[in-house]
């Protein structure tokens with residue numbers, strides 16, 4: 122049995138969905154512990170492509186139970202759409218999907234507030250959020266004005282929602298944004314509450330019973346370390362703890378019950394939304410990564426910014442999360458490049474940084490210090506064993522692991538299950 126946390130090591134979209142799907146062959150529970158429908162996790166199974174936002178990526182394996190734990194903020198409209206969509210594609214979630222009674226609910230007014238707050242920002246302060254209402258929902262949680270999944274089971278729910286919705290309308294009006302019809306919202310959510318009732322359970326008890334029964338549990342992180350509310354490029358971050366520590370608070374499973382941490386890391390770097398990105402490329406190499414890597418957001422469709430691998434970020438993520446193994450993805454995207462650059466430090470105003478500075482104004486001005494390695498200039502797409510890789514590819518991957526203080530567990534060379542080299546996991 123094992124309890125494993127899997128999280129993103131960069132700015133999200135590292136390929137977590139694919140790796141979760143690969144690892145869930147022998148897993149009993151897959152658990153989302155933070156974030157919400159801002160996530161977009163892609164899983165390709167045969168000819169079918171699924172993009173999951175709130176439902177754990179284990180749902181495509183019949184043997185798994187899938188938990189949306191207390192740390193997640195749940196958009197009921199979005200989760201219903203996902204449940205219905207999966208059913209259309211032949212995946213029945215009945216008896217396999219459980220949502221924590223302690224998880225916060227994202228209401229449409231959170232999305233309106235998200236959009237209004239972004240619209241009120243200057244070009245310098247805009248975050249470039251997914252506009253899924255994530256920040257306002259977590260703000261309500263911290264402010265203790267949120268409603269939770271368990272409140273849907275309470276006969277007072279319409280009254281509770283009315284008072285929250287009226288307050289949100291006042292805030293929207295104050296910001297000069299469009300307001301909404303409170304009674305229509307209540308009617309919509311009373312209906313959604315009926316739909317959601319069968320899924321709501323005390324997942325803290327359920328998960329801790331699974332731990333005692335020595336079940337295999339896989340925690341599925343959303344976003345990535347550099348978007349973490351504490352450790353990311355604040356304020357250009359999301360509003361939750363995306364790092365491995367978040368798995369304990371976000372699920373109610375105690376830290377000492379976690380056996381292993383797997384970090385998902387791309388063989389280069391991408392970011393979507395605003396904020397500093399030291400190795401970002403604006404040249405042909407950047408365009409090549411975007412095109413060959415199909416770097417478009419799985420949730421918003423926005424083009425992702427692309428750049429060279431940043432080992433300063435990798436090492437920082439390895440340290441904060443306690444990464445035991447990397448699942449390194451998208452090596453195949455580098456197949457045609459003659460020379461590869463790796464950022465090993467930053468320089469700013471005569472100072473050399475070997476860890477990520479906390480101040481974004483400094484990070485923004487940092488220039489990457491690169492070392493170069495030769496590319497392999499041949500396809501790795503059909504490689505099925507690590508030993509079949511060209512020497513230059515092995516050397517590149519080994520150097521990334523060396524610079525970031527973690528061992529290689531999995532290497533991914535394509536979006537499909539079959540394009541996965543299992544080394545130590």
Ligand code: GDP
Pocket residue numbers: 129133134135136137138139160161162163164165414418419450451452453454533534535536
């Ligand atoms: P997540 O948010 O971390 O789950 O990642 P996304 O699903 O948003 O983005 C990763 C994208 O890369 C998806 O389109 C995956 O299908 C794709 N992908 C995953 N692993 C690989 C890989 O090794 N090679 C290639 N070419 N694509 C991959």
Ligand code: IMO
Pocket residue numbers: 129132133134135159160161162248249250251252253254255256342343344345348357358359360393394395419
């Ligand atoms: P997955 O799980 C990449 C980014 C947004 C924005 C910032 C804040 O698919 O890796 P938010 O809507 O959360 O308030 O936006 O975080 N962001 C992501 N970037 N992948 C994600 O999720 C992301 N979720 C949020 O683009 O910069």
Ligand code: MG
Pocket residue numbers: 133134135160161162163419420
């Ligand atoms: Mg994604």
